[in-house]
Amino acid sequence: MHLAYPAVLAALLFSVGVYGVLARRNAVLVLMSVELMLNAVNLNLVAFDAWLRDALHAGQALTLFTITIAAAEIGLGLAIVLLVFRTRGTPDIDRLTALGDRVAERQNSADDTADASKGQAVS
Amino acid sequence: MSILAAAGSLAPATRGFLSPTGVEIVFVLVGLAVLGAAVISVGTKQLVHAALWLVVALGGLAIEFLLLTAEFVAWVQVLIYLGSVVVLVLFGLMLTKAPIGRSPDADSGNRWVALLVALAAAGTLVTLVVDAFRTSWIDLGSGGGSASVTGASLFRTWVLPFEALSVLLLAALVGAIVLSRSRQAAVPKPRPGKLRAGKPVGAARAAKSPSSERES
């Protein structure tokens, strides 16, 4: 088999995963997209393992590790999402901005003039 | 040269892209299905459907693994991903009260940036791999992916990461439990009603998945 087939498939799958990670709003779906990315890597590794005829089967071993890591990650990730959902009432990523700088600065003084004067003081 | 470094054949393949073998045809077809499922999975507005399409994509990948003679990996894929990860994801969707049916705001405002980045990534990666592997040929049929061979390599060569992985899994398990236990549960006498919500769903599954992997 041409190595290009699995390699290209993996590359495309990875990019689809990238899109999902960046575009999905629900954190669970983002996690799913991450799984896609990891699976693309797995496909890569398996294909390379077969291509290289690796006596140590490093590729397959790493694939197994990756699958395990992915499982562990999704378990923990879902726990985190549930935690967030419980405390914030939403699984949407783009509504979780309480720790961002904008929010942090807006909390105390909303206007930008205060920000500007602060800048003056800094200079 | 050390034998540690395996080497694949870069010699021009005996067969061109236009005269595919049967395996290749199957691989490409399944690959298209996988890709399509993946695209739908990240694009659909029905959140639960997304999870189901993910099942298709991951299952397809398991077939691809089989085609690449990595039987053991394929079975693990089916067991872990289809058996537990997707179930976990579905649970997650349910627990976060994902709406059944279309949800118009499934995608965030970041979509166009996402598309741009994804396309750039796809372009880069495809260019890279096509450029590198345009002539490479996988000599299948070496049978290097059976459970015994893979297991042997795991326990002979990759003992250390394997052991480290046990710490990882345990930590993930404990972490998932402790995070999904609600704070009230730490209080000596929780109200009975809270117990159900505090059930460590994700953690239990996460715990199960490694064990299944280990046993197999």
Added chain:
Amino acid sequence: MNTALPALVPALPALGAAATFATGRRAPRFARPLAIVPVVLSGVLALVTALQLGTGRTLDAATRLTPTGGPDISLAIHLDGYTSLVTVLVGLVASCVQIYSTAYLRDDPRYPSYAALVSLFTAAMFLVVYSGDLIVLLVGWEVMGICSYFLIGHHWETADARSASLKAFLVTKLGDVPFLFGLFLLGADAGTFRISGVLAAAADGRLAHPTLIALLLLAGVAGKSAQFPLHSWLPDAMAGPTPVSALIHAATMVAAGIYLVARLLPVFLLSGAALVVLAVMAAVTMIGSALCALAQDDIKRVLAYSTVGQLGYMAGALAAGDREAAVFHLVSHGAFKALLFLSAGVLIHAAHTNSLSAMSRMPWLAERVPDARWTLGIGLVALVGLPPFSGFFSKEAVFTAAEHAARGEALTNGVGPASGVPEAAGWIVLIAAGLTVLLTAAYATRLWLLAFPGRRAVALAGAVVPRGEAAEGHAAALADTGEDLPVAASSTATAPSVHATEPAAMRWPLWVLAIPAMGFGVAGLRPNWLPALLDGGSLRPSLATAVLGTGLALAGVLISYAAWRTVTARAARAAVAEGAPAPQSTDATDPGRALLGPLYGPAQHGFGVDRLYERLFVLPTVGAAKLVRFLDREVVEGYVQASGGGARLLGWAVRRAQTGNAQTYLSALLAGVVLIAVFVAVGT
């Protein structure tokens, strides 16, 4: 001999200054001792050093300060007769000024900082005098500049003081820039910044650009020693407290320039052109300043212009190649000018005004300040140069030097070839000096007559002026002269006559200074007195010049007196005719107006040098400053701001990116990854 002693001389006042700065606010009680003791002590030490050194000996000691890529900079000390003489003078004047100031600025809340600055100023001057290294000298030179800026601006509440201090600073800096280049060029040519090395190089003719160096240095000297065309800061510097004026004029700042030329005279002797320039500079300065002095109403401005003129003498002596005469005059002038200023200070203190015409209407003034009257007289006579006062001898020395130079046999006393001095320089100096003696005598007489008109003159001028009006006039004078007397402020309401005699601390320094003002001149008579200390040339006045000089001086006195009599009488008649003197005719008794005629107006305003500056420098400078400010603000500031502002802007951008939205983060992360991958892959 031990170098610790001379090292202590500049160190003590500096430490005193530091201590005063440190304790001034918290323990004002210590300010006075801390101000006086170190300065007096270092004055004594300077004397001891001078005595230890004796005559005809020099001492050089150096410790390398910092190895530089180019010529080394070393902490070098150089002692010879000149340093002895000048340091003793500096010590004496500074001590007197410090003591005098304790009384003069008794109630000034800023006295501690003032005293500290005076100490620092003194220390800097000591440093300049003792330094054997040009760079170290430059340090002292610049410290003096800064101290003068602060001291002149002591009463910074008044606009006068502010602008005067700024002017002093800017004008001297204007000279300092070329001076700095001159020093570096000199150091580069000589391969060392040690003065001894430089002089050796000059003697060997190793200096490649003597004229350029000399001219560049002259610019700095003109700035510091207030020579034309950079003299204009000095009269304005009168806005500072009077003791500061005494210090600046007599011993420190202005002397530094002359002293430097004297030290580096061999370099100047290499360039005839520079000497001619110096001579012209001196001549213009002398005559111009004397004319200006004749027209000034402010007693301190008269003295200031006289200082400018006397500095012209010294510069003239240097142009004639005789540094002995220059330093001789420097010292004697230092003594009598300090005396004059301090006496004037007493006068001002008593009269509460700087204005001579106002003083001329205070007949009681002479009785109020008998000490000041006497010492002012002594100082004026010394200034005019009547024998046997010190001014006579030192001025004669200058005359002699100029005369010899004019004859082509300049009294270089072995410092350089006599032929190095162009005859033209001698002639210019000689003629200008002669004219200046006449004018000096005239304005000195005018000063005396206006300050102490005596009963008869007052009667002549119309003593019919009621007492109350006089007080009013006095108050007006106070208001418009920008009175610098802190004491005055508390006592303006009281009638002047109620005032007790001046404090002792203000009186006895006058007498201390009066002694050298009277007697120092004789030091030059015997070759083994003063000349032995200096280069060894004769300082005896020659008969011809002595007669000429004295004659001119007497003529000046008489002319001035005659003019005074005439105008006073005329004013009296006019007063009688009108019945009451008009306020605007207060300066009717001024002989200067009569003597100068049409020149009076221009002379009063310094011949418009300031206005010329305004046209030549200030306007273009303001324009350039606007440009610079624009560049500074928009370009340089831009860079500075941009580096600060850019950092802040960048910080803003980075912080803005910190939206809190995880997907933004991930986008940036993955985009970064893609970029990296592309660049790396393409890069290979």
Added chain:
Amino acid sequence: MISSVSAPVSAAAGHQLLGQPAVHPTLLAVSNPGGLIQSVDWVAIAPPLIAALTALAVLLADLFLPERHKKLLGRLTAAGLALALLALLPLTGGHPRATFCAQNVTGATDNAGCSYVADHFALVFQLLALGGALIAALLSLHTVDEEKLPSGEFWFLLLSSATGAALLPASRDLATLVVALEVVSLPSFALVGLRRDGRGGEAALKFFLSSVTATAVMLLGVSFVYAATGSLHLSAIAEGLGQAPGQLKPLAEAGAALTLVGFAFKVAAVPFHFWVPDTYTGAPLPVAGYLSVVGKAAGFAGLALVTSIAFRPYGHTWGLLLAVLAAVTMTAGNVAALRQRSDTAQGAVRLLAWSSVAQAGYLLVPLAAAGYAGSAHPLGATVAYALIYGLVNLGAFGVAALVGRTAPDNRLDDYQGLFARRRWAALALAFFLLCLAGLPPGVVGLFGKVVVFRAAVDAGLGWLAVVMAVNVVIALFYYLQWTAKLFVAPTTEATSGESRVPVSLAATLSLTAVGAVVLSVAPQLVLQVVSGSLF
């Protein structure tokens, strides 16, 4: 350094495995050919092993201990970490010890095929990781109590993460590195979210998502590197890269760069830094301190390993990449810290977070220099700097935790007049900040910076040195501003009810402060550690 393995290939030995308990090559006897179980050098793996075992012990003890004795768990953790640190001692002398070797070639002379090598480099980073974890644990003792964190789980997770951090520097193949990195990360996600409130959850989620994405990218890179070289062992990769056909070169280089991403994420290099401020702010303070030191140490160890061993042939590529990353990172971190307002909640932690980003930039400089110089020598500077940074940064977090007890908002303004209230804490914080800024009397910070500078200049990275100098100046501003704040008179009313400082916290602070002072007096202690060959 590792010399290439050049013995003749024995085809029959294809799957042969050698136990290599000791290091000396002559001892390489074929002990158990074909055996499934490798013989393990227990002494060599003792440091991470002890940490892991302690973690297990804590977990078990948590089940059986009654609620009131839960405090013992913290002490058990500290004891375990201390023991793990002690276990480093026997490894210091002599030859590096290696274990978990997959040597296919008899007579191979070094540790090329081993997964675990306890060499000088590994030991120093293990010292940093375990020491940092110990200090963080001491800092946490009271936090766990006061914030009612689930103690058994907390200590277990901390120890698990520390295990990973101790394992990572000794790993010599990419699979172990990846797994070890995950062992560091996964428990720390849980640790960050352990407060189980909204902030903690959000912080954990951001940290988690960024990390997982970075891991995926890194794994993609690893797969490419694997394709190009046919191995996951670092030294074999170096060899494979040298011999890789030209066709695979772009792939290999891109793979190398992507592999670095995972570690760069850990060290919080720009543009992988976004999680840092948010996560530090939401996490319990000692955990933030832990992440800023131990997490970073793990990242740097990984970066140093893959760059200077595996990707050595591509030194110029990643050298430039790291240099650019370093410049951008330090600049972004510093200018962002410059903008820290003093009145926002958690301002102190945010400032420390940005400062840690900036410091990561400095830490990257010697790595970049190593790429340019083509040798591992400049790495010593990173190690030295990391040790110094770890100590003082943990100290600073400790003081922040102390202040956070009475001022839960932990604004920068809460530090105003700290000197009047808590003299020693203020002095300690001032000293830490001066060390971070690199000003005397924080001499040790200054030395660290000088070492880094020298590394950059020696490698011909003049421009980077200039960028760093500018950044050091920028950083002075906010460090000094904060320091000055400590000593001005407090404007607000003195916070009443200053409770007593918990003993553990006080002990930790004095430990770090004394450490920083001792190092400032005798910086050669650190600099000597790194003067020799690291590998």
